[in-house]
Amino acid sequence: MKKWFALLLAVFMVSGLMAGCGARSEQGSENGTKAGNEKIVIKFSHVVAENTPKGQAAIMFEELAEKYTExxxxxxVFxxxxxxxxxxxxxxxxxxNVQMAAPATSKVSKLFPQWTIFDFPFAFPDTDAVQTAMESEEIGGKxxxxxxxxxLLGLAMWDNGFKQMTLDEHPLYMPEDFKGQKFRVMSSRVLEAQFKALGANPVPMPFSEVYSALEQGVIDGQENTLSNIYSKKFHEVQKYMTISNHGYLxxxxxxxxxxxxxxxxxxREGLEKALDETTRWVRENAQRLNQENLxxxxxxxxLVEIHELTQEEKEAWMKATxxxxxxxxxxxxxxxxxxxMALRK
Known part of the structure; x- marks a missing residue:
């Protein structure tokens, strides 16, 4: 009887160990680590459509990463x-729970307020200035x-381009045109301050909720890049758009x-090579994609009416903000x- 009992006990112990190993193997696979001969899974989460600069970049990275890691x-990509x-x-x-993401820089500012530097109005005159900033030790390195x-580990910066304003009530020419209007903003105190400086009411809101909020009149307007405006059909529920290039995204x-x-x-070297190629592609093509979306x-x-800021109007917006x-x-x-400010000058 003792021998049979010892044998049964041994069987149960071995079975338990094997089940535990299986559970750890499954968990490791789900969390992006390699288990045995399984592939290394990298879940890449983002919030925009696939036909945007970030959406296309994520697809490109997926293809190159799998190629360069054989x-x-x-x-x-999700x-x-x-x-x-x-x-x-x-x-x-x-x-x-996911291994990679590409949040807007304003989202990173929830952990580090310094990242709101990218939200400042009219901070960068063009994408070259943004790249100079990110490659500098004073800004990007810090x-x-x-x-x-x-x-967390920062791997790259991907451009989407510059933001434009849309509103349903009336055109936006001068700062006084913002007065009393409700504008959706990302959760950024700098962006909230920007709209308050213009006399508007900022409403923090996730990107995924913006279309329905515009359609239902919960908010009156929003700011975004042309690729996001077109891909999410914001122009279908807004009557006016101002090409302002007031903020970088x-x-x-x-x-x-x-x-x-x-x-x-x-x-890791294969993934870095894929990232480098993708980042170069984004820098070269984000502006083109936005223009195509316009x-x-x-x-x-x-019926959206499009207005481009004159130099006089731009200076008024800058002074107000x-x-x-x-x-x-x-x-x-x-x-x-x-x-x-040195780049701005």
Whole structure:
């Protein structure tokens, strides 16, 4: 009897160990780590449509990553907030529930207020100035170095381009045209201050809710790039659009630092090569894609009226929003403000 009991006990122990190993293997596969001969799964979450600069870049990265790692990596892209919205995705990356994300820079500012530097109105005259900023030690180097404090690692910056204003009530020519209007903003205190400086009422809201809010009149207007306006059909529920180029919208490509550093060296090198190529493509093509979307909006048969800011109107907008720089100088850091102001000049 003792022998039979010992044998049964041994069988149960071995079965339990095998089940535990299986569970860990399954969990590892789900969380982006390699189990046995399985591929390394990288879940890439973002909130925009696939026919936008970020959406196309994510697809391009998926293809190149799998090519340069010779199939050892399986990149799974989830667009349109299928997994997480921009307010949730950084926590998901920290917990390794997804391995990569590309949130708007204003979302990163929830962890580090210094990242709101990209939200300042008329901070960058063109995309060349943005690239200069990101490649400088004073701005890009400083911002990316902060991320590791929160188990994050900055991999690249992807352009979407410059934002334009839309409104349903009337055209936006001068700052007084904003008075009393409700504008959707990303969750950024700088963006809220921008609209308050113009006399408008900012309403923080996830990107995925903007169309229905415009359609139902919960908000009166919004700011976004042309690719986002067209792909989400905001122009179909707005009567007026002003080409203002007042603010830059870029995305920080971010991963979980422990996950990235735990990858085999050759796999990581393949992913870095794919990222470099994708980032160059984004820089070269984001402006083109936005221009193409403007032409599509014009040809779409909607009634949206398009106005481009004159130099006089632009200067009035700049003067009205300059207060934002002084308001956040202490919070963001005078060194960052001064570095951006130098680019602005």
């Amino acid at each position: 199939g050892r990596v399986d990149v799974q 667009p349109n907030s299928q997994l997480y919205n921009d307010d949730e995705v950084l926590a998901a990356v920290q917990q390794n 911002l990316f170095s902060m991320l590791k404090e929160q188990q 870029g995305y920080a490509v971010i991963t979980n630092s422990a996950f990235w550093e735990g990858l085999p060296t050759d796999v 032409e599509k909006i014009k040809a779409d048969g909607t 300059d207060v934002v720089y002084e308001q956040f100088k202490e919070e963001v850091g005078e060194d960052l403000i001064n570095a951006v």
